[in-house]
Amino acid sequence: MASNTHTDSVALINAINAATPESRLWVQWTSADHETPHTAHGIVSDVDHDAGTVRIEPDYRPDTLQVAITGTTIDVVSITATATTPLGRLTEITFSETPTDTLRIVDAGVVVPAELIGYSGIFTVEDRYGTRHRRIRAPGLEEYDDRLLSRLAGTTLAPSYDALEVTITAGDLHRTYEIHDERTNTTATVTDTTHSQSHPTPLPPNDDTPTESLRTIIRQLGALTATLEADYSLEASTKKQATHHVQTLRETVITVSHHLLEDPIEPETDGKTDGSYVELLDCIDDHVRRLYEQQIASTASTMNPPDEHCREQLLWCRTKTNDLRDLLCVPSVPSPNGGQTE
Secondary structure (H helix, E strand, O other): OOOOEEOOHHHHHHHHHHOOOOOEEEEEEEOOOOOOEEEEEEEEEEEEOOOOEEEEEEOOOOOEEEEEEEOOEEEEEEEOOOOEEEEEEEEEEEEEEOOOEEEEEEOOEEEOOHHHOOOOEEEEEEEOOEEEEEEEOOOOOOOEOHHHOOOOOOEOOOOOOOOOEEEEEEOOEEEEEEEEEOOOOOOOOEOEOOOOOOOOEOOOOOOOOHHHHHHHHHHHHHHHHHHHHHOOOOOHHHHHHHHHHHHHHHHHHHHHHHHHOOOOOOOOOOOOOOOOHHHHHHHHHHHHHHHHHHHHHHHHHHOOOOOHHHHHHHHHHHHHHHHHHHHHOOOOOOOOOOOOOO
16 A cells, blocks of 8 residues: 655645544644744544545644645644644645544445445545446445445456455545455355346356466457457557557466476467456456465465565566556546546
């Protein structure tokens, strides 16, 4: 996750929006001469996101500090029973402790936090699987809504979803939640409600061998290449960059196969367009993660020294799939006339 220290103006505004009561933090500001720095540590007592203000009860000061977004600046003000005194301009916020917000997953679905029920529009989800961008249409998120975490738009949450925490950015909200998975049924299948066919798509088995995982990745990379070639809606620069990412990803997977297998996997050249960008990248990422976890388990069980180079390459593959997501899977923004485009 990102650093707990925020210094540039955009990061400071995001930090103010992310603050919640009971958070403990350091604030730093400069006085009117813009030369003398001051710091204080305290606990957040009140947050007004609409007004852009955060009140802090300092540990070693008798007053209350208020951080407020005022036009183009973020000001720090001292508040006492008798006076309100401007102190200067905010320069840094560092969270030292934040309360644990929980997000529950139960058999009925993802329990949407109260602050997100009814939310419609574009939001961002960041977890161990990478960063995803999604649009929720009116009337918005419901009380139980798998769209909040699911890796494929229009699907139920996969039983294999096992992230421990998630950061969600939606409008002014930017918050990290600890995930409590309380599901008792983890054998369900993922039903794609956006696909023209109605039958559920089974999750890939958990006992794939490295050979099977590598073959699946190569096959899906071939399909991804074919999908890119057939996609005439992409800008030329985007298609060129994505094609380059796929080529380097394929080369790295072939190199990994040389590390792991006696008979390395050869690239396939007859890829077919058998899925959306999101579906293909999710499948690739699932199998890369599985290979990485198999390497960790193998090292622990055999006591052999870890192949750090191989692990680094697998982690690099996951980074590259996230780069491809950013290029190909980010939804378009609402059109200027107020309508929404896909």
